[in-house]
Structure formats: C-alpha cells, structure tokens
Amino acid sequence: MFRCHLLIVPLLFLSQVRCEVFTALADLQELLNTEAVLIHSLENYIRAEELKIDLLKRYADIYNKQHNKATEDVESYVANPLNAYTLVKRMTTDWQEVESLITTDVSKDYMANISYAKENMKFPTDEDLNGAAAAVIRLQDTYRLDTASLARGELNGVKYSSELTAADCFELGRQSYNNGDFYHTLLWMREADERLSREQNKTVDKGEILEYLAFSTYKEGNINLALDLTNKLLEMVPTHERAKGNKVYYEEEIQKGSYKKKGDDETDDIITNEGVTIVRKYIVLSLQWETVW
Ligand SMILES: *[C@@H]1O[C@H](CO)[C@@H](O)[C@H](O)[C@H]1NC(C)=O
Numbered sequence: 670m671f672r673c674h675l676l677i678v679p680l681l682f683l684s685q686v687r688c689e690v691f692t693a694l695a696d697l698q699e700l701l702n703t704e705a706v707l708i709h710s711l712e713n714y715i716r717a718e719e720l721k722i723d724l725l726k727r728y729a730d731i732y733n734k735q736h737n738k739a740t741e742d743v744e745s746y747v748a749n750p751l752n753a754y755t756l757v758k759r760m761t762t763d764w765q766e767v768e769s770l771i772t773t774d775v776s777k778d779y780m781a782n783i784s785y786a787k788e789n790m791k792f793p794t795d796e797d798l799n800g801a802a803a804a805v806i807r808l809q810d811t812y813r814l815d816t817a818s819l820a821r822g823e824l825n826g827v828k829y830s831s832e833l834t835a836a837d838c839f840e841l842g843r844q845s846y847n848n849g850d851f852y853h854t855l856l857w858m859r860e861a862d863e864r865l866s867r868e869q870n871k872t873v874d875k876g877e878i879l880e881y882l883a884f885s886t887y888k889e890g891n892i893n894l895a896l897d898l899t900n901k902l903l904e905m906v907p908t909h910e911r912a913k914g915n916k917v918y919y920e921e922e923i924q925k926g927s928y929k930k931k932g933d934d935e936t937d938d939i940i941t942n943e944g945v946t947i948v949r950k951y952i953v954l955s956l957q958w959e960t961v962w
C-alpha cells in the first residue's frame with residue numbers, strides 16, 4: 670500500500686514532509702500511468718462495441734428495406750422466385766451472421782488488458798482509498814475547514830482542485846462511516862445531499878445518502894431525527910426493507926424512552942438489517958462497518 674494521503678499535505682507543510690511527499694508523488698505519478706492505460710483500453714473497447722453496433726444497425730437497415738418492399742405487395746413479391754430465394758437466404762445464412770455478431774463478446778481482449786494493468790502496474794486498493802479519504806478528514810479537522818468550501822476544492826479560500834461531486838462527498842462520508850466516525854459521516858453525507866440537489870446528472874442515489882444519514886444521526890444521539898430521515902427514505906422507497914426495520918426499532922426506542930446517548934452502552938444497539946440480522950455483534954466484534962448495510 671502506498672501513502673497517497675500525503676497528496677494533500679505538500680500544500681501546507683512542504684518543507685517538513687518533503688522526502689515522504691516525493692515517495693507519495695512518485696506513487697501518484699505511477700497511478701496516473703496506470704490510469705492512462707485504463708483509459709486507452711476503455712476507449713478501444715468502446716470503439717469495438719460501436720463497430721459491432723454499427724454493423725448490426727446496417728443489418729437491421731437492410732432487413733427493414735427488404736421487408737417493407739415485400740409487404741407493399743405481398744402477392745407479387747412471393748410470386749417471384751428470386752424474392753423467395755432472397756427471403757429464405759436472409760432468414761438462414763444471413764441471420765446466422767447476425768446472431769453470431771450479437772453473441773460475439775468483444776470485451777474479452779480489453780478485459781485482458783485491464784487485468785494485466787491491474788496486476789502489473791501500480792493499482793490502488795480499498796485501503797488506499799480509506800487512507801486518502803482519512804487524509805482529507807484529518808486536513809479538515811486540523812485546519813477546521815468548512816465542508817462546503819472543501820467540497821468546492823478550496824483550502825483557506827484558495828481554490829486548489831476541481832469541485833467534488835455528490836458521489837465524491839458520499840464516498841468521504843462512507844469511508845468515515847467505515848471508520849466508525851459518525852460525526853464526519855454526517856458532515857459529508859449532508860454535503861453530498863446538498864450537492865446532489867444541484868446536480869443535473871445525479872452522481873449518487875439519494876436513498877443511500879438518507880440511509881447513512883439516518884444511521885449516523887442515530888449513532889450521534891439524535892434518534893428523533895434518525896426516525897424523520899428514515900421516514901423520508903420510506904416516502905421515496907416504500908419497500909426499503911432495512912428502513913422499515915429501522916423505523917420500527919427507532920419508534921420502539923423513542924416510546925420506551927430508553928434510548929441511550931452514544932458512548933453509553935454500544936451493546937444495546939440493535940438495528941434490524943434485512944429484517945433479522947442484528948448489528949450489535951458487528952459493533953462488539955469491531956468488524957467492518959460496511960457489514961451493517
Ligand atoms: C492491449 O495493450 C497493448 C499494449 O498497450 C496494446 O498494444 C493492445 O492494442 C491492447 N489491446 C487491446 C485489445 O486494447
């Protein structure tokens with residue numbers, strides 16, 4: 670695993686971490702090389718699929734023209750032996766070619782190239798993603814950066830990078846969630862929601878944001894708001910099984926008035942997952958938070 674979390678650091682303490690930074694920058698440079706190969710493979714693959722689709726379109730065109738001509742005057746068409754011949758040919762040998770083209774898998778060669786790149790070039794892991802996200806969160810905390818400006822790519826009022834999409838913010842929230850950091854999960858999920866509402870081409874599903882928001886809100890001690898968010902999610906997706914289970918749980922907890930603030934007794938947390946699974950054991954065993962969902 671390489672340390673891409675140092676990416677952000679050079680902006681602020683270039684001198685202190687210089688040698689570490691160079692290692693990280695070299696790593697990132699290598700990642701860009703890998704990415705170039707991926708893009709190249711993807712573009713080649715798209716071209717191959719387009720070629721295949723173009724060919725199929727041409728077949729469809731020819732079939733349509735012939736067919737329309739036949740249906741204009743069916744009787745005289747079928748009376749002509751040449752037409753009879755071409756009709757039968759179209760539906761036998763020609764059609765076999767169409768079928769074989771449809772079933773041709775053009776993806777294999779390109780996937781082979783992609784797999785080669787993943788195995789032989791520098792390729793980031795999920796751990797790297799977690800590390801890079803954690804570095805952003807650390808930066809945010811250290812400099813008390815406001816989530817919205819950071820999402821705009823601004824550090825202390827200076828624009829350093831392009832804006833984050835709703836999906837980028839969502840992923841920062843999800844990574845925080847996986848680290849059991851519900852405070853930052855909330856900040857980034859709210860920012861994701863905010864950005865999503867302005868996005869023309871939506872980059873993430875609102876239901877997923879609400880789900881993380883609700884559970885983190887609950888973990889942060891606000892069970893009433895967690896219930897509101899869950900209800901909102903159920904308005905959008907009435908059949909959402911986990912949300913239904915969580916709603917019942919939150920309502921029961923509110924009624925009992927026995928809800929404990931975070932940090933009290935984690936083992937009391939029981940959120941039904943798919944109706945039956947109990948979260949508690951995951952918390953106790955400190956397994957991946959992702960398992961909860
Ligand atoms: C696979 O990668 C090699 C080397 O970059 C390239 O020459 C070849 O055209 C690629 N093949 C495909 C199917 O993209």
Ligand SMILES: *[C@@H]1O[C@H](CO)[C@@H](O)[C@H](O)[C@H]1NC(C)=O
Pocket residue numbers: 869870
């Ligand atoms: C949204 O997607 C459409 C179709 O791909 C594209 O033409 C348009 O530019 C996109 N809009 C934005 C704001 O990215």
